[in-house]
Amino acid sequence: MLRVADSPLSSAQPRSGQTFTDLLAPLVEPGYRLACAMLHDAPAAEDAVQEASLIAWRKLGRLQDQSRLRAWFLGIVANECRNARRRRWATAVSHGLPDTLSVISGEERVLQGTDLRNAMRRLPHDDRLVVVLYFYLDMPLPEVAAVVGGAVGAVRRRLYRAVRRMRPDIVIEEAI
């Protein structure tokens, strides 16, 4: 298994398929799970991960701290998910695509499931992101903080607030 700390990330690295396989390929699956959790729409999630991977690939040389690779990549995926939701809304409103060609929102289609998914859907993007990273990707709070770009304390408070919104009756300490 690749140890990220050993990976050469200098801008002079050869941009080969092997480099992709070593560095980014292992992150595609967690990125896809994050995108699915954020978008609740598998095709849109694949698109988001694909675009995020291209962005990450092009900016790979700028990443100074190699140990942050996973958090950095997931941050890009999260940003692409935010953009995907914006684009989808703007496209549907402004262009009036024909039905057979429009980007059908799987979100509305799929998100008629459990109360929990509905509750997550109602969370603001940043709140949903910390919930997904912490509860679904099982990331520790410091790494969640690295992805969202905040302090651990602030992330913990955001997590408490998000859980309270999803489940007003839950005992927070047991949940977290």
Place this chain on the structure above:
Amino acid sequence: MSLRAEIHDAIDEVTPPAPMLASRVGAYVLAEDRVVRRPRLGTWMRPLRGMAGVLAAALVVVLLAGLVLGGRLWRDWNSTVTRPMPINHTQLKALEARPLNLPLIDAGAACPAGPILESPSGSELGPLAYGDGVGPVYAQGTGPRYATGWGTYILTAYVVRPTFTGLILIRARDLQTNQVVVFAHNPLNKNYYGAIPNGDMAGTDFVLEHKVPKYTELALQTENMYRDLAGLWPVAVPLQGFSKGSSGCIGFQVDGTGFTEHFVVSY
């Protein structure tokens, strides 16, 4: 059940497995990452930045003068930029001469989509988990979509079976409206890598904030196409455009030396 377990269950229900995603993303990333990067200014060059504007303005004047005086040269250069890859025109003409055999269907009729080759293990189709077509060319139009005032563009992956080499011609029509499907380069990818929009120019459009010319055909040159991660399957990822009013039921005819292939995709 803990909240964590509940969240896992809830999200897993909307997260189908995607075992070939990393491979497909890898092929896409490596194919797209061909934009020439401008080298960064070294520290020693930074004092020269102030002069850069003056130099750029002077360069613009020289270029404009050159364009005015060298109209013919400009046209030649422009055509070179539009289609920089050498192409065997005799062979292309022969493929274009083959009649287009795509049936029209009634408006509202069921779209006869297919055939599709599934390859869950990934061994059959190289970088793709499935592909439209019967081979040697397969398509997968599941890339990002871009809407414009004219219609919709889909970034579409084409792969060619490694045993085939040579020129390939792709033409497509809406089977209900008979509208021509257009092809264009992904404007963020400055290198063409063997996928060359060809045929009649069908105007221009703005896609991804770039002006792109649209063509009625797509030529693939396997020798110049990018290869998948395994280095075997030629891959190209051009844009396909459908005008507003398209039914989304699209028939494709793929011609190459020794074969003609048809498939229908319902977008």
